[in-house]
Amino acid sequence: MNGPQSMSRKQLGALGEQSAETHLRSAGYTIVARNWRCRTGEIDIVAMDGQTLVFVEVRTRSGAFRFGTPQESVDARKQRQIMETSQIYLHQRGQHERQIRFDVISVYMNPAGELNQIEHIRWAF
Numbered sequence: 001m002n003g004p005q006s007m008s009r010k011q012l013g014a015l016g017e018q019s020a021e022t023h024l025r026s027a028g029y030t031i032v033a034r035n036w037r038c039r040t041g042e043i044d045i046v047a048m049d050g051q052t053l054v055f056v057e058v059r060t061r062s063g064a065f066r067f068g069t070p071q072e073s074v075d076a077r078k079q080r081q082i083m084e085t086s087q088i089y090l091h092q093r094g095q096h097e098r099q100i101r102f103d104v105i106s107v108y109m110n111p112a113g114e115l116n117q118i119e120h121i122r123w124a125f
Contacts, residue, residue, distance in 0.1 A: 015060065016058050016060025016109070017035075017058045019115050020105040021034065023120065029049050032053070038088045039088075042085065043089065052099045053090075053100045055082060055086045055089075057078070058105045059106050060107040060109060061109070062111065070104075071119070071121055086100065104120075105121070
């Protein structure tokens with residue numbers, strides 16, 4: 001595989017999301033949706049953790065962290081957008097009463113484009 005330098009941001013992000021999905025499945029989560037979109041934005045992964053519906057934002061980085069850690073890039077504006085989008089998801093499915101949670105998964109790739117580390121932050125916001 002070519003390293004992250006030769007991958008587009010979209011390709012790197014897709015690779016990170018696949019790694020995050022694998023991580024969640026191995027932790028016993030059930031994946032409900034990937035890249036769920038509506039007019040307000042996109043949720044990277046929607047998963048069930050027991051009875052809790054989890055909206056997961058995945059951030060992938062490779063190489064030096066010139067712009068901070070992946071989780072630091074989920075700023076207040078992004079958090080609001082994810083929360084707004086999650087409300088539309090819940091409304092469309094009539095699941096307003098369901099317990100929900102917002103997690104962030106940071107995926108770190110090495111220069112060869114291989115998974116280096118995953119950090120899963122539950123109740124991130």
